[in-house]
Amino acid sequence: MIPKIRRFIRLHKPLVAHSILLFIGVIGLFTALVPSVQKSIMLVRDLQTMNKEIGSIQKKVTTLSLLDEGGLEKSAHDVLSAVPADKSVSTLLSTVEALAGKNNLYISDMSLEGIGTLATGSGTQPTQPEGNSLSETITLQGELIQLRNFLSDCVRVRRLMRVKNMEITSLPKSTLITAKITLEFFYLPFPATLGKASDPLEPFSQKELGVLAKLASYPVSYAGSMQPIYIDDASVTPNVPTTPAVSDPFFPVQRTGAPGPNASPTPRPTPIPTSTPKPTSQPTSSPTSFPTPTP
Amino acid sequence: MPSQNINLFQTKTTLQPFFGSIEEYIRIASIIVLTIVFSGTVMAGIAFLVFGQKRDSMEKEKQQLIQQVKDNVAKESLLVMIRKRLISVDTIMGTQVSFAPFITTTMKIIQSFPLSSFSMGQKNSVSISVHVATLEEAVAVLSTLMEMEQQKEIGNPVLQSFSMDGNKIQIGLSYTVIL
Numbered sequence: 340m341i342p343k344i345r346r347f348i349r350l351h352k353p354l355v356a357h358s359i360l361l362f363i364g365v366i367g368l369f370t371a372l373v374p375s376v377q378k379s380i381m382l383v384r385d386l387q388t389m390n391k392e393i394g395s396i397q398k399k400v401t402t403l404s405l406l407d408e409g410g411l412e413k414s415a416h417d418v419l420s421a422v423p424a425d426k427s428v429s430t431l432l433s434t435v436e437a438l439a440g441k442n443n444l445y446i447s448d449m450s451l452e453g454i455g456t457l458a459t460g461s462g463t464q465p466t467q468p469e470g471n472s473l474s475e476t477i478t479l480q481g482e483l484i485q486l487r488n489f490l491s492d493c494v495r496v497r498r499l500m501r502v503k504n505m506e507i508t509s510l511p512k513s514t515l516i517t518a519k520i521t522l523e524f525f526y527l528p529f530p531a532t533l534g535k536a537s538d539p540l541e542p543f544s545q546k547e548l549g550v551l552a553k554l555a556s557y558p559v560s561y562a563g564s565m566q567p568i569y570i571d572d573a574s575v576t577p578n579v580p581t582t583p584a585v586s587d588p589f590f591p592v593q594r595t596g597a598p599g600p601n602a603s604p605t606p607r608p609t610p611i612p613t614s615t616p617k618p619t620s621q622p623t624s625s626p627t628s629f630p631t632p633t634p
Numbered sequence: 635m636p637s638q639n640i641n642l643f644q645t646k647t648t649l650q651p652f653f654g655s656i657e658e659y660i661r662i663a664s665i666i667v668l669t670i671v672f673s674g675t676v677m678a679g680i681a682f683l684v685f686g687q688k689r690d691s692m693e694k695e696k697q698q699l700i701q702q703v704k705d706n707v708a709k710e711s712l713l714v715m716i717r718k719r720l721i722s723v724d725t726i727m728g729t730q731v732s733f734a735p736f737i738t739t740t741m742k743i744i745q746s747f748p749l750s751s752f753s754m755g756q757k758n759s760v761s762i763s764v765h766v767a768t769l770e771e772a773v774a775v776l777s778t779l780m781e782m783e784q785q786k787e788i789g790n791p792v793l794q795s796f797s798m799d800g801n802k803i804q805i806g807l808s809y810t811v812i813l
Contacts, residue, residue, distance in 0.1 A: 351653050353661070357661040361664035363668070364664055365667060367667075368671050372670070372674040375675055375678030379678050386689055389692045389693070389696060393692060393695055393699060396703060403706035404706070408708065411709060412712065414712075415712050415715060418723060419719070422723055469725040469726045469729070483741055493733075502732075507752035508752075529715055530714055530715055
């Protein structure tokens with residue numbers, strides 16, 4: 340067999356040489372040229388993608404540089420006062436109380452539904468477009484016109500609320516009515532991620548600016564702007580002594596009988612009232628207070 | 635004794651004509667393939683080098699821009715937060731219904747007579763009951779109801795009940811408020 344091959348090679352030297360060159364060329368074609376071309380094509384595609392990304396980021400940088408941080412902070416405050424990031428029960432209660440107080444309605448009953456755990460709920464992802472909701476049922480007493488004003492104010496105030504249900508009954512032998520209203524309040528957790536740097540970021544649209552302007556026109560009915568509900572209580576609060584009652588707060592005080600030999604002559608303060616009953620101007624002994632030493 | 639025969643056969647074998655004909659084709663093909671491979675590899679190498687440099691410069695530019703975005707992350711987070719919250723705010727505002735018109739309509743109907751009860755049903759329907767002292771007052775309430783229906787303030791007015799107990803007359807009405 341081998342002598343035959345040798346003989347063939349000897350006889351067809353140029354043919355064999357060109358065949359080997361052709362073979363090397365074909366191998367080179369598939370092992371070097373085709374991968375190189377493929378890599379070049381991929382590189383060109385990468386460049387195109389990167390070019391798009393750079394354009395997008397460039398646009399984003401321009402958008403961000405044009406934004407006014409102060410204006411954004413104000414808008415953030417506006418939207419957060421309308422829909423806070425957590426349940427914020429305090430703002431919910433104070434909003435309702437302030438609205439009722441403004442319209443001279445008396446809140447006779449109030450209950451919250453769906454509070455759930457004591458956690459803020461800020462981690463709960465919303466399932467509805469308006470966010471997570473919390474219901475509050477209140478019973479109001481007053482005139483019909485006052486109730487109408489209350490309902491009118493309800494939908495033009497921050498934080499935002501929605502009237503779910505309402506029942507009105509009249510009080511016997513009176514022009515006053517009792518209204519049981521179920522209100523729905525909303526909260527929305529902060530977004531967890533910002534997205535990629537190359538994600539497009541558009542400035543506010545006209546519609547969004549319109550919503551923001553409308554929202555900013557709504558008054559905030561809690562915190563500083565909230566009207567005190569118990570005006571009498573609020574007025575007497577400054578009379579409550581604020582100086583420390585005892586010089587040594589760790590001194591063991593006797594609960595009954597005469598004060599100890601080292602007891603301070605200064606009376607112990609009455610706890611600051613948050614609601615009725617009203618405190619008297621002179622601190623007196625309460626069932627849990629300690630005897631006041633007489634001079 | 636030496637042989638007297640002469641070998642007349644050809645000692646060298648000649649090339650077969652088939653191999654002779656394909657040899658030329660193989661030679662041309664090998665030259666073409668080798669030229670393509672060589673020139674193609676050189677061109678691809680140049681392209682790779684040029685595009686690679688361009689990619690590096692673009693990568694650098696991209697990193698600089700990303701750094702600028704990172705410098706403005708406070709603005710971006712505020713914008714994203716506001717935008718997501720605005721969707722919620724817009725939905726809430728769109729679905730907020732003021733119940734004040736229902737009370738206003740009821741106040742118009744009952745005038746100054748005491749309202750006994752008020753309840754709301756489906757599709758803006760309202761049911762009320764009102765106390766009046768005389769039949770004239772009851773007629774006044776009903777005529778107001780009809781006037782409001784003609785003025786398209788309410789729709790579908792229905793006298794649900796009418797009871798008279800001594801001096802007390804109680805009228806049960808239902809209607810739909812046209813918003």
